[in-house]
Amino acid sequence: MRRELDVILDDVIDRHKRNRVENEYGGGRRLGNSEFGSEDLVDVFLRVQEKGQLEFPIDNDNIKAVLYDIFTAGTETSSSTIDWTMVELLRHPQVMTKTQAEVRQALKGNSVEQTNMVYSMKYLKLVIKETMRLHPPVPIVLRACKEEQVINGYTIPLGKKVLVNIWAMHRDPRYWKDPEKFKSERFENQSLDFVDGDCHFLPFGAGKRMCPGITFGLATVEFALSQLLYNFDWKLPEDVRGEDLDMTENVGLTVVRKHNLFVDVTPYN
Template identity: 50%
Template sequence: MEIIQFPFNFITFILSLSIFFFFFFFFLIIKVKGWKKVRAPQRLPPSPPKLPIIGHLHHIITSVPHHYSLRELANKYGPLMHLKFGEVSTIVVSSRDIAKEVLKTHDLACADRPKTVATQIMWYNYTDILFCPYGDYWRQMRKICILELLSNKNVRSFEYIRKDEALVLTESILLSSGVPFNLTEKIFVFMSSITFRTALGKVSMDRDGTIKLIKKALGLAGQFDLADLFPSVKIFSFVSWNKFKLLKLRKKLDEILGNIIEDHIDNFSATKRGNGELGTEDLIDVLLRLKESGELDFPITNDSIKSIIFDMFAGGTDTSSTAVEWAMSELMRNPRVMAKAQDEVRQAFNGRKTIEETEIHALKYLKLVINETLRLHPSVSMIPRSCREEFEINGYHIPLNANVIINIWSIGRDPTYWHNPESFEPERFETNSINFLGKNFEYLPFGSGRRICPGMNFGIANVEFLLAHLLYYFDWKLPQGVGDLDMSEIDGFVVSRKSNLHLIATPYEG
């Protein structure tokens, strides 16, 4: 095929014309908008090579879970990186000091959460607490959560529910005594039942079916969509199969939760008592009372109540059950730690038929085990934020609307801050004052700053009680033929084990 060649004069003319129009429009912009409006390119953090259209996606899709690949990239390009996932700018933080800059110094500038198709659908257009944009409505809802829903007093008042569910769990494990069983499923049922009873009270409905539906929805909510990566391409939001499945699930949940709310209203009108199991208020009662009070600056709706219920299941079930599952996995791999933890629990409750929650606080080594579990296996491996304002870190520009990801999984395994970081050593927390309250930026399992997890006390109470219960009542061993546990992780809304934990339990006869 013949190659078309342009004569030199023609090429020169085209280049000259291009240069002319460039300077013409450049000076026109200056004249109209002024010099101050013309900004030089900002200095972004370092980036690895990227591809057209998809940007840096190819660096993370080859590794699951993604926090592994982000750590490898950080080792090469530094603890502050700029990545482009499709159209979306993402800043990845992988060090304690930069995490402190983001979550403390610039906490207000990046106090929003990233928006996705899934979170918008399942959390009713962000009318909840976890994903709600920062502002007056968020402050109101967070205050309600801390003072009315999950205060220390309320968390303690749920002890009778934890005891009831622990008894059910014990009987269930006894039925499988001496043979392998799926401990992952039993832990999840325990945690979800507690959340169900504290949030929804004594409603009569298909509890197991509803829990399975919510679990399925949470799994889908942890997946990204093409529309999240290319928000300007509107067609992606119409052809999303994941969006279709989420809308279908939410329609089912809408009907269930709507009926629960109506039942609460009717029951209270008839009895003038709360719908909690002891006649007190459950969480829906509290929200309905506040809704009808007329005292809120920002009225809440039934959709707001549904979204907060979903918050409770997302933050109170998946994360807590995952934490206990990882703790049991590490204890099985570390017999010395298992023996020490069981000895402490059994000495504290020697000869008793029930575990008293007020005395769990004295189990110091159990707390160290939980701390170490959350360091190695934070239930949520990355803290997601979104920039409300531009700011700078270490001379680098952090753009408006960029997503910011703090890779707390990587920071928790960084040898700069932790001796033998890959080893499970609860004793490391005996010799330092590090805790999970958000002030130590090398250890942030619940986040930090304005968006620190508001359900932290509720989650820790459930984890401590269940772990103490499992260690006190049963001895544990791996099924025959299992030499070493597979500790592979799987990505999602919560970072859980890739395979369920199957163990053999025998009743403790001490």
Template identity: 70%
Template structure:
């Protein structure tokens, strides 16, 4: 398992088949690498595989799985999922945050204009952009420590990636006592995050209705209102609030924008085509005020889809079986960890022509979407545990790419060729790019 887990598991599946049983320490892991099996388990047999496995990170950083992503399947999860879809990240709320997305993208554009001709650490600026959008939507004006919170989240995501020994040997007291990550997460990261997040919640309680920058409610306001009006069957406390707004997809949006720009730099003809479409659409609207106007950006949407095919934010979908099931003649015991290798399925030559090639036009004929598509394409998950922030994340990605592609021509620093760009991923919850991307921009006149 020395390689990236999703790559290593793909290679093992090529040798042993699309349904494998691995013994990882004390834990049984079932690896699924076939769209047909993924559909059977996560759709046809849903919710029997709707449980989440327990991880060290989810226990500590997400308060024993109190958030939507890691909470155990049951009535509480159903309540919070419904609340998230209907209230927190509804289409209405996503549209309400449009001005924030446009404003933060404009700030990045202004920075790039001032840095024209110089090499810029684009990766760093993208993570700052994504986190600023999320913080302003979630916390409004109540967050006074944006930079400190951003750095804590960045460091935390670096720490929780890969296989942690305590996750593989959960019953071992010796492993628990010697776990450096456990001590770091408990004593430093959790404590520092609590100070910032508790302050944000206290500010919201003192200033109800005055936190948002746009006259409405931000995400924490919505949760507090539901809490105070007792709208939820299962009460929520500060820990539930902190678990649900922590990270909130900051790294996934930034990673998707970066991977897309990397692929466009490696494929200049595609870059030229998508820039022409964006510049044509916004020629009469350089302020990018989208309002209710529907712009014809079909090719940009294809580019984003293809980028998500090659670089899904979550390459492995973690599940656990709720009860014993027989799949293809094999018995999967209750409680077994199930690892659906979405990354492998989206690059499988059995289902995709030239799967390693970045070719957006393949989606002109592939009738696939993010919600009801074939399981061979599942960048946001499958079944009930699909990412509830899909609409919010895609809106941030599209808004940023529109402004970046419209306003600048792009190239790499002198001496660096596009074909030499390192396409290796980080090992973590999100498959971000391992090497930072440095670019040189020229303003488009």
């Protein structure tokens, strides 16, 4: 797998090198790419590489290492979000039915790769938000104090590391009505989003240090769930009820299910 990815990344870098062009940008000149459009991260690395703008030289292996981190860092968080979303849908059949109806209506006669189709799946986005509220991909984030602060009588010195409990904030009854219940509609009339939302909803962190892969991660989750919900019908085994599903968590850097999920799956149409 690693060797296959290495070949793919080599090809990406080579194609960027072959198709680099200069474009007008803000009254000046800026490198772009005739195949990939405006200057992207790979173009930036190639420009730095050519001009020797760093104290140490970077080669293609360095560029591939960064790209590998970008594409793989969110694998576990994305997969756990997909897993938790499917569990919550199976526990709430009415939500499953409504979500599948929206997905199948949006994708009927269309390709799931069409971005505008994903944008139209508003209820799916509500379901994903509510899943991330109850099951944040990263339950605790680490921050350092930029200045001394006093919180509830406790003095936190400058530079002190602080653990922020995202999981607890997402279930705090002061901010959420019925916090332990899965209610995707709670986001329907709220302006909360992943970037500009209030500080009681932080599945990707907040501020300058929030997750840089938010767009890529969300696209991965939405694409995967769209495929799963469009192409298959899902139900629990006959002897299992949704309310009886074991929701025990394995908590580490990410929150994943402790036990495997067993379901009956049949192809749609």
